[in-house]
Amino acid sequence: MSEAELQKFPQHQFGQAFTTLRCDCPPYLQWLEKRLKATGVQMQTRKVADLWELHSEYDVVVNCAGIGAHQLVGDEKLFPVRGQVLKVDAPWVKNFIRDGDGLTYIYPGIHRVTLGGTREKDNWSLSPDPAATKDILERCCSLEPSLRGAQEIKVKVGLRPARQSVRLQREVLSQGGVKLPVVHNYGHGAGGFSVHRGTAKEAARLVGECIAALQVSSSRAKL
CATH class of the missing domain: 3.40.50.720 (NAD(P)-binding Rossmann-like Domain)
Known part of the structure; x- marks a missing residue:
């Protein structure tokens, strides 16, 4: 990152900037399902x-x-690594931001911005943790202060299947x-x-x- 870009993150001494892509998982899964059904694959739950x-x-x-x-x-x-993220309405956020070890991140998507997150080994709980929600929001706002104006905050919890x-x-x-x-x-x-x-x-x-x-x-x- 340039000196001018780093000025946005005064708590950091260096950073990297690059172009990448992000998979928006729900529509991608729907697309895969549609492709499979088109080939004659039968699905049942x-x-x-x-x-x-x-x-x-x-x-x-x-x-x-x-x-x-x-x-x-x-x-x-096989063990779970619990992840909690926030989905917020913040269409003005256009760039991905990832801090240090990747525990704090801001990922713009097609419809919403994902704020993360947590990594909790051997935690099987699927219930949202209000304290984690507050912590995630504070960490992400320290990287992108404009997120304090984000609307419609939704909490998502999942278990990563780790091995x-x-x-x-x-x-x-x-x-x-x-x-x-x-x-x-x-x-x-x-x-x-x-x-x-x-x-x-x-x-x-x-x-x-x-x-x-x-x-x-x-x-x-x-x-």
């Missing part, structure tokens, strides 16, 4: 407590349960002589939208391996 509930309906199961995998497949290595490493692998479950091929793809933490395309491609490749193995098994059974 249902509660699954055990992957074995699906073995009679599907040849291969892909487990993208996120934080739900903690209970669904008993993954004790020491993403679980991206094949597994064959076996029960009473019946086998169920599963591809796991979860544990991306806060980086899911950053790396989702790459991990999705790898998951698809693993599904292909599962299908090939099933075809070989079926051919042998016919001999």
Whole structure:
């Protein structure tokens, strides 16, 4: 950043400025869903407590349960990192601002500006914390004082599905002589939208391996 740009942040001695892009997640997910449906993919909403509930309906199961995998497949290595952010109406804010370790940030979106945030390991609460709301607003206003005039403040809370490493692998479950091929793809933490395309491609490749193995098994059974 130039000396003139740094004058806006007197509490900092140096900074970086660059051009990037931001994914506005809700409309992006709707776009992905629309694309899938256009190719003939069928979608349904249902509660699954055990992957074995699906073995009679599907040849291969892909487990993208996120934080739900903690209970669904008993993954004790998976833990939540609670995040709380604010969504505010501040259309005059046009630039992204991120402070130090990234805990404090201001991200303009299509309709609203996101103010963050928190990182609370092993906190499962989905209830908004008023103290955190106040702290986030104060931190963000110290970077962009005009946010004190922001309207319609809404609080959002989510659980990032964190793990020491993403679980991206094949597994064959076996029960009473019946086998169920599963591809796991979860544990991306806060980086899911950053790396989702790459991990999705790898998951698809693993599904292909599962299908090939099933075809070989079926051919042998016919001999």
